Amino acid sequence: MRNGNVLISGASVAGPALAYWLRQYGCTPTVVERAPAPRPGGHAIDLRGTAREVAERMGIMGQVRAAHTGARAMAYVNAANKKVAVMPSDVGESGGVIADIEILRSDLVRILYDATRQDVEYVFDDSITALVQRPDGVEVTFARGAARTFDLVVGADGLHSKVRSLAFGPESTFVRDGGQYMAIFPADPGIELDGWELFHNMPRRPGDPSGYGRMAGIYPMRDRAQCRAMLAFSAPPLPRGHTDLSAQKQLLADTFDGEGWLVPRLLEHMWQTPEFYLYRPSLVHLDRWSAGRAVLLGDASFAGSIGQGTSMALVGAYVLAGELAAAQGDHRVAFAAYEDELRAYVTDCQKPIPGGLKGFLPPTRTRIWLRNQFIRAIAHSPWRRMFTGDLEKSSNAVTLKDYPVVQETRSKGVA
Numbered sequence: 224m225r226n227g228n229v230l231i232s233g234a235s236v237a238g239p240a241l242a243y244w245l246r247q248y249g250c251t252p253t254v255v256e257r258a259p260a261p262r263p264g265g266h267a268i269d270l271r272g273t274a275r276e277v278a279e280r281m282g283i284m285g286q287v288r289a290a291h292t293g294a295r296a297m298a299y300v301n302a303a304n305k306k307v308a309v310m311p312s313d314v315g316e317s318g319g320v321i322a323d324i325e326i327l328r329s330d331l332v333r334i335l336y337d338a339t340r341q342d343v344e345y346v347f348d349d350s351i352t353a354l355v356q357r358p359d360g361v362e363v364t365f366a367r368g369a370a371r372t373f374d375l376v377v378g379a380d381g382l383h384s385k386v387r388s389l390a391f392g393p394e395s396t397f398v399r400d401g402g403q404y405m406a407i408f409p410a411d412p413g414i415e416l417d418g419w420e421l422f423h424n425m426p427r428r429p430g431d432p433s434g435y436g437r438m439a440g441i442y443p444m445r446d447r448a449q450c451r452a453m454l455a456f457s458a459p460p461l462p463r464g465h466t467d468l469s470a471q472k473q474l475l476a477d478t479f480d481g482e483g484w485l486v487p488r489l490l491e492h493m494w495q496t497p498e499f500y501l502y503r504p505s506l507v508h509l510d511r512w513s514a515g516r517a518v519l520l521g522d523a524s525f526a527g528s529i530g531q532g533t534s535m536a537l538v539g540a541y542v543l544a545g546e547l548a549a550a551q552g553d554h555r556v557a558f559a560a561y562e563d564e565l566r567a568y569v570t571d572c573q574k575p576i577p578g579g580l581k582g583f584l585p586p587t588r589t590r591i592w593l594r595n596q597f598i599r600a601i602a603h604s605p606w607r608r609m610f611t612g613d614l615e616k617s618s619n620a621v622t623l624k625d626y627p628v629v630q631e632t633r634s635k636g637v638a
């Protein structure tokens with residue numbers, strides 16, 4: 224295939240998934256990742272709708288199922304850990320608040336890396352610093368390694384994509400700040416979870432101008448004594464490049480100081496773990512996902528869905544590689560077709576959740592109580608789908624094409 228020498232920036236979900244599919248079409252992808260190894264950490268993520276079909280076609284579904292977190296139900300609890308509102312979990316395989324495929328992000332990243340590491344060149348601990356597009360290729364300069372020329376460059380490097388800033392323009396043009404922080408880290412909750420994900424809301428702190436409350440949550444990790452803890456709160460963004468872990472942890476400690484439930488215990492564990500991830504969910508929108516020989520994939524081009532970012536990354540990787548193969552490497556045709564195929568699906572997945580951030584982080588005790596009463600009232604009614612919006616519909620809003628070469632390999636039982 225023409226244009227088969229492809230550089231992918233980012234080795235999380237989108238990057239390795241794309242590398243996998245490009246290899247199926249005989250390309251030679253190189254993946255450059257800023258971190259020294261595939262990054263651990265992060266939330267449990269759901270594989271929904273069409274993304275499950277992609278995982279099936281990659282032949283990784285067995286490993287994905289084996290890594291299920293064990294979560295099967297979700298409830299809001301009060302400070303005494305009494306369940307005060309139980310979310311419905313029976314609205315279809317792709318539509319429940321907990322998808323039937325829920326695995327830790329780090330487990331999925333490991334599975335994708337293992338599926339590709341044998342025949343894909345991975346370059347860790349490096350990053351692109353400059354791109355110069357020529358009619359027949361892209362000259363790429365790296366922070367550490369020697370400059371190289373590639374046919375195409377893919378930005379699968381997340382919300383703060385370097386490829387996007389080099390080839391498309393400044394981040395502020397494309398990223399809309401979500402207004403809240405989420406911190407994820409492993410902790411020992413000291414209670415038996417038995418498959419429950421538990422969340423506890425706290426009202427807005429006195430003097431906090433944000434208009435939102437705070438939330439702490441815990442959810443199970445398969446076969447592990449520890450759980451994942453999640454703390455969510457609204458706050459102005461930290462200055463860019465604010466990567467000092469202890470300063471980030473101190474922000475959490477100050478924000479949740481003096482609270483009840485399991486919060487003091489979770490904060491204690493937070494200080495002990497190096498596996499701490501603080502992020503700021505935000506919406507990414509670009510009118511075009513490609514610029515010349517550079518194209519964006521995953522969070523770099525369409526972050527901002529609730530719970531579908533990983534699914535979109537997997538589906539996007541499948542479609543981008545497939546369209547390149549279908550166009551026999553003609554990147555202009557392929558990039559336009561990639562966007563045509565995915566735009567409506569992505570737009571559907573990026574729709575805000577019902578109740579918005581106020582439903583997630585109610586600011587007062589009264590609003591928390593009202594939210595819980597609302598859940599209790601309709602949890603078993605025909606309107607229970609309101610909690611998740613139309614996840615079932617949006618996660619299935621794209622139908623996978625059978626790209627020619629894949630059909631061939633699948634019929635031989637390879638893919």
Ligand SMILES: Cc1cc2nc3c(=O)[nH]c(=O)nc-3n(C[C@H](O)[C@H](O)[C@H](O)COP(=O)(O)OP(=O)(O)OC[C@H]3O[C@@H](n4cnc5c(N)ncnc54)[C@H](O)[C@@H]3O)c2cc1C
Pocket residue numbers: 232233234235236237238255256257258262263264265266267328349350351379380381382383384385407500502520521522523526532533536
């Ligand atoms: C450590 C981590 C934890 C996460 N935790 C959560 C979570 O708890 N909840 C949630 O909703 N989403 C989380 N995400 C985001 C989630 O993985 C994505 O929304 C989704 O899976 C789409 O993945 P992606 O591959 O497009 O982007 P990402 O998963 O964001 O991956 C981008 C990759 O690019 C790398 N990278 C960034 N800049 C450069 C650069 N200049 N050069 C080379 N490589 C670069 C990053 O290190 C990362 O490995 C997390 C991402 C990471 C990296």
